[in-house]
Amino acid sequence: MSYAQIFQRLPEEVRFPMLEFADALEKKLRDQLAVRRQDFDELRAVVHELAQAQKRTEERLDRLEAVVEELAQAQKRTEERLDRLEAVVEELAQAQKRTEERVTELAQAQKRTEERVTELAQAQTEARKDVHAHLSAIGARWGIQTEESFRKAIQAILSDFTDLRVERFTAYDTEGEVFGRPDQVEIDVLIRDGRTILGEIKSSMSKGDVYIFERKVAFYERRQGVKADCKIIITPMLDPRAQPVVDELGIRVYATAYDFGQT
Numbered sequence: 304m305s306y307a308q309i310f311q312r313l314p315e316e317v318r319f320p321m322l323e324f325a326d327a328l329e330k331k332l333r334d335q336l337a338v339r340r341q342d343f344d345e346l347r348a349v350v351h352e353l354a355q356a357q358k359r360t361e362e363r364l365d366r367l368e369a370v371v372e373e374l375a376q377a378q379k380r381t382e383e384r385l386d387r388l389e390a391v392v393e394e395l396a397q398a399q400k401r402t403e404e405r406v407t408e409l410a411q412a413q414k415r416t417e418e419r420v421t422e423l424a425q426a427q428t429e430a431r432k433d434v435h436a437h438l439s440a441i442g443a444r445w446g447i448q449t450e451e452s453f454r455k456a457i458q459a460i461l462s463d464f465t466d467l468r469v470e471r472f473t474a475y476d477t478e479g480e481v482f483g484r485p486d487q488v489e490i491d492v493l494i495r496d497g498r499t500i501l502g503e504i505k506s507s508m509s510k511g512d513v514y515i516f517e518r519k520v521a522f523y524e525r526r527q528g529v530k531a532d533c534k535i536i537i538t539p540m541l542d543p544r545a546q547p548v549v550d551e552l553g554i555r556v557y558a559t560a561y562d563f564g565q566t
Contacts, residue, residue: 470494480522493535501533507540
């Protein structure tokens with residue numbers, strides 16, 4: 304049965320009130336339905352917004368997951384680098400240990416070398432002393448022989464000059480006037496035309512030798528009670544430092560016996 308049929312069966316006096324009631328009820332229902340549709344639209348908008356927010360959240364989560372994965376990979380690489388660095392540090396520590404051991408060995412070797420050098424230096428010093436002693440002994444003996452040969456050779460040359468007489472003065476100096484201690488004093492005495500010439504004949508003459516010769520002259524003059532007319536030195540080698548001394552003492556120096564013989 305339709306609403307129109309139901310409305311026709313109502314009494315005449317209630318039809319109009321019922322029609323108003325139906326209109327009011329329809330209006331109220333429409334209003335209620337309209338509110339619910341608006342709420343539904345709002346709800347749908349909220350759901351859509353929530354869906355968008357969820358989408359954005361999922362996107363952010365995806366990005367975060369990617370970042371976390373990248374961080375995890377970076378952490379893995381860092382740990383691998385740390386492992387390699389630890390291996391390198393360990394290797395360096397072992398190398399440093401070996402270096403220190405080597406340095407210790409070198410220091411010990413250096414110490415042994417220095418000790419050996421010291422021993423060698425001491426041995427060399429001793430050897431030099433021995434060699435010097437031997438050479439001194441040989442040199443002294445050879446020097447005496449060569450000096451004597453030189454003096455005799457010069458005396459032989461001087462004896463060739465007919466106006467010259469060569470003598471050898473020898474006396475013992477008990478007071479040590481010449482050498483600072485008692486010793487034998489020898490000096491060559493050359494007599495020419497009644498003049499006394501005192502001479503020293505040596506293969507080489509030092510400054511000290513000149514002073515000794517001067518003391519020999521003084522010793523001879525005191526012992527013999529005569530004054531030398533001339534003082535000469537015959538030597539091919541006069542120390543340059545002795546030249547001022549011979550000049551000061553008035554001693555004549557000749558390089559050869561011929562130089563003297565021809566004066």
